[in-house]
Amino acid sequence: EVQLVESGGDLIQPGGSLRLSCAASDFTVNNNYISWVRQAPRKGLEWVSIIYSNGRTYYADSVKGRFTISRDSSKNMVSLQMNSLRADDTAVYYCAGGETVAGISNYWGQGTLVAVSS
Amino acid sequence: DIQMTQSPSSLSASVGDRVTITCRASLDITNSLAWYQHKPGKAPKLLLYGASRLESGVSSRFSGSGSGTDYILTISSLQPEDFASYYCQQYYSTEFTFGPGTKVDIK
Numbered sequence: 001e002v003q004l005v006e007s008g009g010d011l012i013q014p015g016g017s018l019r020l021s022c023a024a025s026d027f028t029v030n031n032n033y034i035s036w037v038r039q040a041p042r043k044g045l046e047w048v049s050i051i052y053s054n055g056r057t058y059y060a061d062s063v064k065g066r067f068t069i070s071r072d073s074s075k076n077m078v079s080l081q082m083n084s085l086r087a088d089d090t091a092v093y094y095c096a097g098g099e100t101v102a103g104i105s106n107y108w109g110q111g112t113l114v115a116v117s118s
Numbered sequence: 119d120i121q122m123t124q125s126p127s128s129l130s131a132s133v134g135d136r137v138t139i140t141c142r143a144s145l146d147i148t149n150s151l152a153w154y155q156h157k158p159g160k161a162p163k164l165l166l167y168g169a170s171r172l173e174s175g176v177s178s179r180f181s182g183s184g185s186g187t188d189y190i191l192t193i194s195s196l197q198p199e200d201f202a203s204y205y206c207q208q209y210y211s212t213e214f215t216f217g218p219g220t221k222v223d224i225k
Contacts, residue, residue: 037162
């Protein structure tokens with residue numbers, strides 16, 4: 001059974017940095033697509049970033065230049081480095097995996113909460 | 119960037135009702151559309167992709183249709199476990215935008 005488990009969420013001050021991790025089991029991150037999707041309080045889902053099987057990465061305009069997605073094949077894990085955090089980055093961050101077409105997420109983690117506040 | 123809209127933003131319905139949710143893209147996304155169900159505190163769940171293809175394991179009471187810029191999610195007979203929020207998402211372009219969501223609650 002595919003499992004994606006996020007970790008790293010925390011309370012952080014504006015301007016700070018945080019690194020989220022997504023550990024995959026029964027799902028090889030190297031061969032598939034991994035996205036990060038977030039949901040701010042009382043808001044809808046917002047796509048954040050994706051890493052392709054070929055290593056290409058894409059970002060939402062709202063995080064471009066501040067967030068970096070990467071993967072560690074040896075650990076079968078994907079990370080999201082978040083810098084220059086702002087209050088509007090406060091959200092539950094989900095890791096989502098897709099096998100066939102970039103952007104379709106068949107598998108989702110339970111999410112990790114990032115709260116940006118002074 | 120492709121903008122996605124959904125209507126209605128919320129609806130109240132009863133068990134057994136037929137429910138339709140509409141999603142519109144700001145340009146032709148050639149059926150590159152997925153629908154997700156999301157319940158509070160849970161992981162989102164893929165329902166359909168390619169506008170009308172049912173994800174494995176998803177009930178056949180969910181169906182999708184549409185083309186070009188306009189798409190519809192239909193729940194043929196609403197069940198208690200279907201009360202949730204529903205999101206469309208385009209994957210035609212690499213900023214994989216979601217619609218704002220439709221909340222389905224109990225009448």
